[in-house]
Amino acid sequence: MPVKVYEKAPAKINLMLDVLRKREDGYHEVEMVMTMVDLADRLEMEELPRDTIIISSQAGYIPLDEKNLAFQAAKLIKERYQVKQGVYIHLDKKIPVAAGLAGGSSDAAAALRGLNRLWGLNIPESELLTLGAELGSDVPFCVTGGTAIATGRGEKLEHIINPPQCWVVLAKPPINVSTADVYGRLRANEIKAHPSASAMKEAIEAQSFTDICDRLGNVLEDVTLPLHPEVQQLKEAMIRLGADGVLMSGSGPTVFGLVSKESKIARIYNGLRGFCKEVYAVRMLT
Ligand code: ATP
Numbered sequence: 001m002p003v004k005v006y007e008k009a010p011a012k013i014n015l016m017l018d019v020l021r022k023r024e025d026g027y028h029e030v031e032m033v034m035t036m037v038d039l040a041d042r043l044e045m046e047e048l049p050r051d052t053i054i055i056s057s058q059a060g061y062i063p064l065d066e067k068n069l070a071f072q073a074a075k076l077i078k079e080r081y082q083v084k085q086g087v088y089i090h091l092d093k094k095i096p097v098a099a100g101l102a103g104g105s106s107d108a109a110a111a112l113r114g115l116n117r118l119w120g121l122n123i124p125e126s127e128l129l130t131l132g133a134e135l136g137s138d139v140p141f142c143v144t145g146g147t148a149i150a151t152g153r154g155e156k157l158e159h160i161i162n163p164p165q166c167w168v169v170l171a172k173p174p175i176n177v178s179t180a181d182v183y184g185r186l187r188a189n190e191i192k193a194h195p196s197a198s199a200m201k202e203a204i205e206a207q208s209f210t211d212i213c214d215r216l217g218n219v220l221e222d223v224t225l226p227l228h229p230e231v232q233q234l235k236e237a238m239i240r241l242g243a244d245g246v247l248m249s250g251s252g253p254t255v256f257g258l259v260s261k262e263s264k265i266a267r268i269y270n271g272l273r274g275f276c277k278e279v280y281a282v283r284m285l286t
Helices: 069-080 103-118 125-135 139-144 179-185 197-205 209-214 221-227 229-241 262-273
Strands: 004-022 028-048 053-057 086-092 147-151 156-160 167-172 245-248 255-259 278-283
Touching: 004 103, 004 139, 004 167, 004 197, 004 245, 028 103, 028 167, 028 197, 028 278, 053 069, 069 086, 069 103, 069 125, 086 103, 103 125, 103 139, 125 139, 139 147, 139 156, 147 197, 156 197, 167 229, 167 262, 179 221, 197 209, 209 245, 209 255, 221 229, 221 245, 229 245, 229 255, 229 262, 255 262, 262 278
Parallel strands: 053 086
Antiparallel strands: 004 028, 028 086, 028 147, 147 156, 167 255, 167 278, 245 255
16 A cells, blocks of 8 residues: 555636526535646645644645645545544645635545545545535536536536647736635526536537637626626736636636637736736646
8 A cells, every 4th residue: 555645636617607596505506617727736645653634735824724625535534434544635735725716625636536545445436526525516526627517516517528728827816705705695596698508518529719718608707806806807908918718717716818829828928927926827637
């Protein structure tokens, strides 16, 4: 059995996000097309003989106790599979926090995958998905990665092929947006324009980069953009600088731009860096 394992935890973006209604259990019924980009945290997991979970990170601004989603993943696996050993998990954070990029969910998913290997548990993926759903709505998608249409509260997945290869420029303005607050403010029955998951699926299956760009949509922009005009300004700047399609990811505040030509990247990156500190230019994970 290995004594140390490593896992990558990539960031997710939503190519479309629709909210159908608020459910009686308080969750929202959503329809999303999610995919992953090559901006990833890295988890190092090392077995400890003592029955304990220790989390460390170079990022000073995330919880390192039971509030950390990787801690919760380790605790859940230990309880469910009666694992007596402990684990030391180091999180090398690269994904901006509270950014709408599912950094915490991806760390939890990477912890589930990694601990399955570290402790030789042979948990099938279907069971990891169920465990993931207990930790958060985005965790099941982060367990599998790839590209998927997510329904329910985000945990029901239909995998589809990946979009064609392209560049993704991500820019996060220096504000914090709480996902719970955005959903709390959304009036699901007052949404005027619903983006279509099936139209996005068609565009991806046809590998049409232009149609993907035309069909981007996120109803949470209706809440976040009026609250934070800097997000709208970032979207406009990305379009002005030449991005082919632009959208806010998740509940924000990160904005992403899809770009087909590598030759455009330097102009967009440098233009955004003029007024936004956190900018990344990465590849779509395909
Ligand atoms: P989502 O789009 O799924 O809501 P997000 O990208 O907006 O996620 P995260 O980066 O996952 O947000 O962080 C949300 C909150 O979760 C933060 O306020 C942070 O304190 C907490 N958190 C718990 N575990 C982690 C983790 N491993 N990495 C980052 N944040 C974490």
